[in-house]
Amino acid sequence: MTPEGALAPGSTIGVLGGGQLGRMIALAAARLGLKVHIYAHQADEPACQVAAAATVADWTDEAALARFADAVDVVTYEFENVPAATAAFLAARKPVRPGPLALEKTQDRLVEKDFLRGLGIDTAPYAAVDDAGALARHIGQIGRPAILKTRRFGYDGKGQFALRDGSDVGAAFRALGGAPCILEGFVDFEREVSVVAARAPDGSFAAYDVCENEHENHILATTRAPAHMAPETAAEAMDITHRILDALDYVGVIAVEMFLVAHEIEGRRREKIVVNEIAPRVHNSGHWTIDGAETSQFEQHVRAICGWPLGSPKRRGRVEMRNLIGDDAHRWPQLAAEAGAYVHLYGKAEARAGRKMGHVTRVTRD
Amino acid sequence: MTPEGALAPGSTIGVLGGGQLGRMIALAAARLGLKVHIYAHQADEPACQVAAAATVADWTDEAALARFADAVDVVTYEFENVPAATAAFLAARKPVRPGPLALEKTQDRLVEKDFLRGLGIDTAPYAAVDDAGALARHIGQIGRPAILKTRRFGYDGKGQFALRDGSDVGAAFRALGGAPCILEGFVDFEREVSVVAARAPDGSFAAYDVCENEHENHILATTRAPAHMAPETAAEAMDITHRILDALDYVGVIAVEMFLVAHEIEGRRREKIVVNEIAPRVHNSGHWTIDGAETSQFEQHVRAICGWPLGSPKRRGRVEMRNLIGDDAHRWPQLAAEAGAYVHLYGKAEARAGRKMGHVTRVTRD
Numbered sequence: 001m002t003p004e005g006a007l008a009p010g011s012t013i014g015v016l017g018g019g020q021l022g023r024m025i026a027l028a029a030a031r032l033g034l035k036v037h038i039y040a041h042q043a044d045e046p047a048c049q050v051a052a053a054a055t056v057a058d059w060t061d062e063a064a065l066a067r068f069a070d071a072v073d074v075v076t077y078e079f080e081n082v083p084a085a086t087a088a089f090l091a092a093r094k095p096v097r098p099g100p101l102a103l104e105k106t107q108d109r110l111v112e113k114d115f116l117r118g119l120g121i122d123t124a125p126y127a128a129v130d131d132a133g134a135l136a137r138h139i140g141q142i143g144r145p146a147i148l149k150t151r152r153f154g155y156d157g158k159g160q161f162a163l164r165d166g167s168d169v170g171a172a173f174r175a176l177g178g179a180p181c182i183l184e185g186f187v188d189f190e191r192e193v194s195v196v197a198a199r200a201p202d203g204s205f206a207a208y209d210v211c212e213n214e215h216e217n218h219i220l221a222t223t224r225a226p227a228h229m230a231p232e233t234a235a236e237a238m239d240i241t242h243r244i245l246d247a248l249d250y251v252g253v254i255a256v257e258m259f260l261v262a263h264e265i266e267g268r269r270r271e272k273i274v275v276n277e278i279a280p281r282v283h284n285s286g287h288w289t290i291d292g293a294e295t296s297q298f299e300q301h302v303r304a305i306c307g308w309p310l311g312s313p314k315r316r317g318r319v320e321m322r323n324l325i326g327d328d329a330h331r332w333p334q335l336a337a338e339a340g341a342y343v344h345l346y347g348k349a350e351a352r353a354g355r356k357m358g359h360v361t362r363v364t365r366d
Numbered sequence: 367m368t369p370e371g372a373l374a375p376g377s378t379i380g381v382l383g384g385g386q387l388g389r390m391i392a393l394a395a396a397r398l399g400l401k402v403h404i405y406a407h408q409a410d411e412p413a414c415q416v417a418a419a420a421t422v423a424d425w426t427d428e429a430a431l432a433r434f435a436d437a438v439d440v441v442t443y444e445f446e447n448v449p450a451a452t453a454a455f456l457a458a459r460k461p462v463r464p465g466p467l468a469l470e471k472t473q474d475r476l477v478e479k480d481f482l483r484g485l486g487i488d489t490a491p492y493a494a495v496d497d498a499g500a501l502a503r504h505i506g507q508i509g510r511p512a513i514l515k516t517r518r519f520g521y522d523g524k525g526q527f528a529l530r531d532g533s534d535v536g537a538a539f540r541a542l543g544g545a546p547c548i549l550e551g552f553v554d555f556e557r558e559v560s561v562v563a564a565r566a567p568d569g570s571f572a573a574y575d576v577c578e579n580e581h582e583n584h585i586l587a588t589t590r591a592p593a594h595m596a597p598e599t600a601a602e603a604m605d606i607t608h609r610i611l612d613a614l615d616y617v618g619v620i621a622v623e624m625f626l627v628a629h630e631i632e633g634r635r636r637e638k639i640v641v642n643e644i645a646p647r648v649h650n651s652g653h654w655t656i657d658g659a660e661t662s663q664f665e666q667h668v669r670a671i672c673g674w675p676l677g678s679p680k681r682r683g684r685v686e687m688r689n690l691i692g693d694d695a696h697r698w699p700q701l702a703a704e705a706g707a708y709v710h711l712y713g714k715a716e717a718r719a720g721r722k723m724g725h726v727t728r729v730t731r732d
Contacts, residue, residue, distance in 0.1 A: 006699065009695070009698060009713070010715060026416070027393055027416075030393055030415065030416045031709075032702075032709060032710075032711055033711025033712060033713050033714075033724065034713075035415055035713065049396065049401055049418040050392070050417075050418070052415040052416070294705075294708075308702050309699075309703040311705075312705045312706055314706075316682070329375070332374075332375060332399075333369055333675075336398075336674045336675050336677075339660075339678045340678055340680075343398060344398075344399075345375045345397070345398055346399060347375070347399050347401065
């Protein structure tokens with residue numbers, strides 16, 4: 001009766017990365033009787049505190065990677081910038097889920113946009129920018145405001161430069177270190193939303209309700225579920241996500257960040273979805289599912305990569321998740337005293353500015 | 367704004383015992399950014415797989431106990447048979463919560479019954495039995511059926527002998543090894559219920575709704591919340607629990623196991639509560655709170671022993687928890703495929719008969 005190829009309780013999941021996402025994956029795995037082995041750069045990272053084992057080494061340490069692969073039954077990751085060579089080295093030894101194709105299509109913003117357009121999915125207008133001359137050429141077509149982004153290694157607003165009227169394009173390119181870039185046109189969106197969803201090795205699919213996200217200083221501040229949007233637009237967001245997962249032959253949880261664009265046509269409101277970016281992993285905008293859904297995104301990810309049946313993504317009410325950034329974490333006594341507030345702290349010693357220290361979730365009746 | 371004497375996130379909780387209760391305490395502590403250090407007899411026990419640190423040593427190893435005390439900020443335990451000398455050794459170095467008084471009053475069934483009677487709380491009729499002669503004497507007063515139990519170290523029906531009509535009392539006493547015993551009269555109960563509750567260092571109190579328990583082969587099989595009983599009887603059960611906690615100046619989660627006795631007086635149904643026993647710890651009959659209440663008993667225990675405000679014990683619906691005993695654990699694929707079933711497995715390698723391997727919780731609308 002065991003699903004074919006499923007990892008039984010007692011198996012070990014290898015997780016690349018030791019941050020809070022790895023930590024919450026480890027906590028979810030433990031509920032299901034699965035062990036976790038973290039591959040981290042430092043021994044005191046958040047995930048190492050709750051894992052059965054940890055390897056502390058660099059991405060390029062092949063001896064350490066080989067021992068890690070020997071010790072685990074499946075490999076996953078908590079962030080998308082795992083070097084392709086590391087993923088390939090491990091994939092030759094143990095299943096890596098999501099697979100290398102997902103990393104390839106999402107590590108480079110230009111490749112990602114081309115992939116989305118190839119599926120007929122709307123994105124912001126964009127152009128490759130390899131030098132200052134190309135930037136000067138394309139800014140004319142795409143117009144201002146626009147955003148110049150490095151193609152690789154950007155997160156939380158890092159590696160970005162906004163080009164407004166009068167901005168010096170040469171300075172923009174230099175500010176990003178002359179790295180290969182993508183120029184993205186501005187999307188006049190009403191709100192930012194995301195779909196967190198999972199796909200299992202047998203192709204089955206389960207998505208949480210679309211949620212809406214507010215950012216402050218380019219860092220996610222608040223997620224609310226469900227998002228304010230027309231049911232048919234929500235269905236379109238789901239369909240887009242499903243197509244992306246199928247095209248990647250994806251296994252695990254993904255987050256697709258989208259813009260909800262609204263305009264009036266002949267006096268009627270029309271909504272459409274423009275995809276912003278894909279995170280091939282569990283995602284901050286899915287943290288509300290720990291307390292606000294029947295299966296958390298972390299358990300769902302574990303189920304998917306272990307070949308278990310996907311769990312129910314049903315919401316338990318209206319849900320709001322707020323990140324605790326930097327000094328916000330010092331508010332834990334008040335938050336702990338608030339009836340019905342679910343407090344999560346990530347075990348980070350130092351509350352540096354801009355650092356994600358924890359989150360708090362509130363669930364109210366629908 | 368930090369509650370006085372509260373342990374801040376990043377503090378370390380020392381847990382005596384490495385079983386599934388310690389494991390679930392560790393998982394709850396991690397959510398709140400607290401570290402856990404397990405004191406276990408073997409390195410592969412369930413709690414060690416999810417803890418930041420583990421000490422593997424005997425209860426009598428004072429060097430190991432001293433190192434453990436140095437490494438933690440508060441000490442708790444997952445079972446009530448921690449030797450008194452161990453608790454005293456640790457209590458001289460770090461706060462032990464619940465305190466040694468709770469252990470003293472609950473490790474010995476005779477002391478426990480005397481304590482309850484001293485509070486004016488109903489128990490089964492009982493008598494101390496130190497030799498076969500005393501047993502022969504008391505069986506006459508208490509009547510049959512009755513149960514002879516060792517005063518110490520009994521659990522899950524171990525250390526018990528039922529005396530029915532015709533049972534040989536000498537054989538009963540010898541079967542229990544001649545240890546000091548207690549003879550308990552039979553209580554003709556309608557159902558077994560329990561109250562899981564918590565008390566904080568400031569005396570604040572929070573209780574989960576009374577739940578009802580079904581045992582099979584002396585092992586808890588099923589818990590349902592809320593219990594079928596009159597509201598005034600439930601209030602009485604709460605009041606009894608509150609009095610016990612106050613009398614013990616208790617800090618942490620406790621479970622009070624009770625019999626619900628019902629009879630007709632002049633055509634009207636009357637219910638009363640008879641206390642069976644006290645477990646000074648998180649308890650199997652509180653596992654339903656993980657998925658079925660706003661704060662799990664494990665988080666509540668962590669909050670109490672760390673001096674945090676107690677969380678909301680509100681139920682999320684009607685809840686049923688079933689233990690997975692021995693081979694039941696092999697049903698994980700079917701359970702994992704059941705929508706809305708919350709599966710928990712404890713990371714035990716071998717599914718021996720009678721061994722608690724996990725549990726499954728189902729929550730339905732009230």
